[in-house]
Amino acid sequence: MTPVTFCGIELAHPIINASGTFDAIAARRAFGDALLTGFPFAAFVSKTVTLEPREGNPPPRLWEVPAGLMNSIGLPNKGLHGYLAHDLPELARLPVPLIVNVMGFSRDEVAALVSAFAARDEVAALELNVSCPNVETGMVMGADPAEVAQLLGVVRPLTDKPLIVKLTPNASDVPLVALAAEAAGADAVSLVNTLRGMALDPRTGEPWLGGITGGVSGPAVRAIALAQVHSVCAAIRIPVVAMGGVTCGRDARELMRAGATLVAVGTESFRDPSAGARIAAEVATATGCVSYPV
């Protein structure tokens, strides 16, 4: 394993999880202490936390697509207070640094979340999920460079912890959004979030997902992710966390070759919860999938 420094955080290797694709508390119930001894990620990114609790979207929430998955989960979570009371103490016991992903429906909401976590020593860094509409402007925050700049203008002064902006691929010019984040003080960006998709119930022709549309992930999006990571890395100087359909060491090395500092594993963990550990080992030994050096 090759240690890596990311925004001042020492990590044992460059593989972490994508937010919302691994629940370490539930996995502890399923696998017991074996989860901790073989923990597959060099840092743990928790599922998105919102100010108020959310039930999430009505089922069905999943649809398998060719070489991937589409989900419409709707960010179920206990809300800030529930997270601080119940989840944070358990996640703080993981053997790796904790990155907390937050989302707000206004700049003030994001500011409240950032302030709350800025005061917690258990939290190594914050990731800002900007793939949602700002209810005050109607704009998807992460789709518009000016929205991202204004958001960071509000939250950057609130914490010294590293701020990672999770970019949405559903924007017309992703590198421009990344540049705006860098200029406004982001410490890193992460991409890609899921790509918007839709499926119809083959029996009725109606939308299958309870949330009507969903986010596509898995190997189906890998080529798109590589292109977006490549163009973002060419545009900015701050570190990039790359993700999108990574299944093996070769996929991860391609994203690092494009300029990524860390690589996140998401949907592949659904197929095997220990996939992150395998991919980290394959990155270290330049193996995985097929053996040509990238």
Next chain:
Amino acid sequence: MADRVQAPFGTRRARVIAHDRHGTYTVLRCVDPLGPRPQAGQFYMLRSAQRWGGGDGQRPYLPRAFSVLRAPAGGAELQFLIEDVGPGTARLCELRAGDELSLLGPLGIGFTPPRERRRALLVGGGVGIAPLAIWQDQLDGSATVLLGFRDAAHAPGAELLPGARVATDDGCAGHHGLVTELLDSELDHARHAEVYACGPPPMLEAVRALCAARDVPAQLALESGMACGFGACFGCVVPTTDGYVRVCVDGPVIDASRLQTALTSGAGH
């Protein structure tokens, strides 16, 4: 003390030793020397170790969840009941002795023994009979078993649970009608029963309503489409009196009193 048998962390290989047919159903038998013995009602995520993907519509991609059908005591054998209904189950039904499964499990919370002085009454429909077979074994064969099937192609599934009373939609075997009609008359003279049920959502909902009306406790093994099986994806939720719960980590066996309806959406596609 954990509320379940916990799974080894990560997928492992299990060699297929036999592929048996019972009408339209396939029983896949494999050996899992590295895994713990499961509780009745627990499940595994399965995929073929080779050629998983690239089938109809470039699927399957994700593993598929199956309740364990049987885990004979004193060995390493696991049995799974599979009906070929899509690209994932089609690939699993192709497997023969010597092929390998990639599996994760046992997962989830299984059945709990009958409350004091109650007698177990097992009600299954279609491929949902699977978790009742291992439960019948673990209850030492003492439970009353009622099974329902669609037609003559499916009715041979009843061979898997010795002594079962059968209902068929088309009258080809046993009672001509629904298994819940058998349950209704059984409950007339078995008030001190505890019902264990698994089957299609309309059957489970009928079981839930019948048991609720008669104040008979019921444990329902639910199905829901799931990507992971261990609480990561949040895709398999069902509504309960406590809000949405994940079938994979809070179930699949859920006490009927926690449900307003067993008519859940999104079970497979």
